[in-house]
Amino acid sequence: MRKACSSCKIDLDPQYLFCPECGSTLDNVPDPAPGADSAPLDVAPSTLDASGAPSSMRPRPGPASSVQARSGGGRFRIVRLARGGGSATPFDIPDAGLALGHDAGGLSFPDDDTVSPRHALVVPSGDHVEVQDLGSLNGLYLRISDSHPLSEGDCFVCGDSVFRASLVPGTFPPAEFKLYAAPAEKPVMATLTRILSDGRDGEVHAIRTLPFVIGREEGDVKLGGDRFLSRRHAAVQAGPSGLVLVDQKSRNGTYVRRLGSLHLHAGDIFLIGRQLLRVEAVTP
Numbered sequence: 194m195r196k197a198c199s200s201c202k203i204d205l206d207p208q209y210l211f212c213p214e215c216g217s218t219l220d221n222v223p224d225p226a227p228g229a230d231s232a233p234l235d236v237a238p239s240t241l242d243a244s245g246a247p248s249s250m251r252p253r254p255g256p257a258s259s260v261q262a263r264s265g266g267g268r269f270r271i272v273r274l275a276r277g278g279g280s281a282t283p284f285d286i287p288d289a290g291l292a293l294g295h296d297a298g299g300l301s302f303p304d305d306d307t308v309s310p311r312h313a314l315v316v317p318s319g320d321h322v323e324v325q326d327l328g329s330l331n332g333l334y335l336r337i338s339d340s341h342p343l344s345e346g347d348c349f350v351c352g353d354s355v356f357r358a359s360l361v362p363g364t365f366p367p368a369e370f371k372l373y374a375a376p377a378e379k380p381v382m383a384t385l386t387r388i389l390s391d392g393r394d395g396e397v398h399a400i401r402t403l404p405f406v407i408g409r410e411e412g413d414v415k416l417g418g419d420r421f422l423s424r425r426h427a428a429v430q431a432g433p434s435g436l437v438l439v440d441q442k443s444r445n446g447t448y449v450r451r452l453g454s455l456h457l458h459a460g461d462i463f464l465i466g467r468q469l470l471r472v473e474a475v476t477p
Contacts, residue, residue: 307466334448352422
């Protein structure tokens with residue numbers, strides 16, 4: 194008996210309890226009849242192998258067994274979406290809240306150095322949960338489901354890559370700039386700077402035409418060495434009042450850094466360090 198995700202429409206290992214791509218509960222699927230054709234699965238990693246902030250160093254991923262947690266009662270739980278090949282792991286959120294961190298004492302990730310010692314606190318609040326940043330280095334990233342209006346300095350994660358958006362025009366004197374600009378060159382609307390693993394700025398990509406696509410094999414920014422990127426992962430597009438970031442139905446999602454607390458409902462997925470965590474309601 195195999196298992197399949199009703200949301201992602203992909204077959205998975207029968208030992209999985211939840212889909213490692215979206216966190217949905219898996220359904221049993223009968224094995225194919227003898228001799229039936231079976232297309233090979235396009236297996237992709239289920240989590241991001243990326244630091245959440247420019248100043249983070251990229252550590253080696255730890256095994257799922259290194260995660261330590263204490264369970265308690267609550268109306269919600271956190272599901273840790275495992276790296277490809279592992280099973281998703283649920284952890285109850287007690288009424289007093291669940292601390293997340295490298296050595297938080299609640300839900301701990303001792304082998305993930307991109308997670309701060311006490312990174313965040315998850316607290317149930319009525320029909321949702323609040324995820325409070327405890328002064329972490331890398332902050333909190335939320336998976337986007339709709340278009341996200343871009344603002345100056347926004348940081349977002351696609352696959353294994355971290356980008357910073359800039360919408361502020363340059364201040365180089367126009368009279369001097371004309372000496373170097375190609376006559377037919379289109380004006381720059383914005384730039385995306387890729388943040389390197391040691392915190393320095395990497396290559397800067399000028400956005401001159403829309404949509405501006407980031408992908409592994411297609412787009413204006415092609416990162417063939419990023420195994421966590423989808424073929425066509427995310428795009429910057431025109432929105433009602435400016436530029437917006439839109440996920441292109443990627444396997445691993447696109448995550449935008451959010452300041453302050455996150456107000457999350459069941460099904461929302463957020464990122465701390467290397468850890469993908471999904472909020473799930475507990476059925477009585």
